[in-house]
Amino acid sequence: MNDKKKAKQIVIISGKGGTGKTSITASFAALSRDSVLADCDVDAADLHLVASPRRIAVNSFISGNEAVISPDICTGCGRCSDLCRFEAVSRDESTGKYFVLPVSCEGCGVCVDNCPAGAIDFPQRRCGEWMISETKYGTMVHSRLDAGAENSGKLVTLVRNEAVNAAEKESADLILIDGPPGIGCPVIASLTGTDYILAVTEPTMSGRHDLMRVLDLAGHFKIPVFVCINKWDINPEITKDIEKLSAEKNAEILGRIPYDMNITLAQIKGISAVEITDSIAAKEITAIWKKLKQKIL
Amino acid sequence: MTIAFASGKGGTGKTTFSVAFALSADDNVTFLDCDVEEPDSHFFIKPEITGNEKITVPVPVVDSGKCTGCGRCAKVCRFNAITMLGKKPLIFHELCHSCGGCSIACPEKAVSEIQIGTGVISSGIRDHISFYQGLLDIGNTKSPPLIKAVKKKGDGASLVIIDSPPGTSCPMVTALKGADYTVLVTEPAPFALNDLKIAVETVRILGIPFGVVINKSDHPFPQTEEYCRKEAIPVLLKVPEKRAAAEGYSSGESIIKIFPGLGDEIKKAISTIKKEAVR
Ligand code: SF4
C-alpha cells in the first residue's frame, strides 16, 4: 500500500457565497464516482443534501476549553472580569458572583490561571460532530458545527485529514473538497497542503473583487489555481474582465457556465446539477470536469 | 437601534438587503460592513471614502535580557503560540489570540505587548449614510478583533445597520452580539433552508429578536415559508426572482431600483422591526 501514489486534493472555493460552489462540487462527485468527498464548508454544510449520505461513523468534535465559574467558590472579587479581554465574564447583580458567557469565551484560560479563589473550571468544549458516510457518489467526510460554536478552522482541518485517511484506505486518486466561503481562518485551513484550487465565481462586481482576493491568497500559498465563471451571461463584460484579470494572476480559466434555473431545480430535487441531463449548465460543468481531470490526474 | 443582517450561507442576498434597507431608511444610518473577509457593500452604497484607519491587535514580545527561559509563557498559552526552543521562547504571532495571558504569567516581567496590524477600516459618506467597512489583511486568520473595531464605529448612532459575515461561527456571532434585531436573509431552496435553520438556532442562543427576508420568493419550494410559519418567525419581506435583479446586482445597482415600491415596503419593515425589537 505504501508504494501507492497519494491522492490528489482539490479545494473548490468561491470567496463570496452563493456562486454555485457546492452544486459544482456535487456535480464533479457525480461525474467522478471514485473520489472521496470532504465537506469543509463546515458553517453551511450542504453537500449532504444532494449526496444522500448513510452515516457509518459519527464522532464528537471537541476543541479547546471553556471557563466555568462555580458560584459556591467565587468570592466576587472580579479579577476574572478585569483580566478577560473578550468581555466574556459578567457579574450577576443579584448575587454579586461572576459568570462566563459561553458564546463569548475564547478559551484562553487567563481567568482560570489567575482566580485567587480557584473557582474556575476549564472543561473541554464540544463544538459539533463529524461523520464518515457512504453516499451515492462514494465516501464522504462531513460535519455539523454546533450553532454559534467556534473553531471552525480546526474542524475544517479535521475533516480534511479524515478524508485523506479515507482516500488512502480506498486507494482513491482524488479528494474533492467543498471549501468554506471567505478568505479567513477556515479557508486557509482548507488550503494548507492541497494540490489545486478551483475558484468558482460569478460576473458581478463583488464576485470579481472576491475572486481577486482568493487568487491573491492562492498566490500567497503558491497553489495552482483554476477558475470557472458561473452565470457568465448575466454580465458578459465583467466575465471578459475576470478572464483577463485571472490570466494576469496565472489562473487558468476552465470554462463558463450559463445562468440556468436547473441548478436550483436540481437542488430542490436533491440531485446534482449534472443529473439533469438536458440542462445547458450540466453540459458546461461536464466539459469543465473533463478538462480539470486532464490537468490534475 | 442596531439591525444586523445575516444568513447562514452566503449569496442569498444579505448584502443586497442590508444596503436596500440603508438606502430606503428615512433616518440617518450608520452602515457597518462587518463582512471583513469579503466586504462588498461599497459596490452598492458607493460612498466617497475619506478615511482609512489601520487596526491593530496586541501580541507579545520577549525581552531577552530579562527572560530566564523558565517556559511559563509557553505553558499558559492555550493556543500554542509560544514554543520553547531550548531556553528561548519562540512566538508565533499568527496563532496568538491576544489574550494577554503570557505577559501576566511571566515571573520576570519579560513579556510585553506590541501592536500589529490586522486590517483596515475605511470610512466615507453617501447622502444620509455614514459608511464604515473593515477589510482583513490577506493571510490573516482571525477576524473578530477587526469586527469589534468596526462595530465601535456605531456607538451612539441612532440607526445602525450591520452587514455581518456569512456562516454561524465566531465571526458571525461577533458581528451580531449586542444587536437589537437580526434580519436573516434566505431564499427558498434546500441548501439555503438548511443554513437558515442553523442561523436561527444561533440567533436564538444569542437571544436577539429576528425576522426573515425571503429573496427569490417565487422559487417552487414552499418548505421555507412552512418552516417560518411553524417556528412563528415573522417574514418581513418577500421579493421574487428577476433576471434584471441579478444583472443589476452584477453591476452594482441596488435592488430598490429594480422593484418599484420595494423602498416603501422596506420602510414598513423597518417600523415593524422597531416595534418587535423593543418587545
Ligand atoms: S477563559 Fe479567557 S475568554 Fe474565557 S472567560 Fe476566561 S478569560 Fe475570558
Ligand code: SF4
Ligand atoms: S497573548 Fe495569549 S494567545 Fe497570545 S501568545 Fe500570549 S498567551 Fe498565547
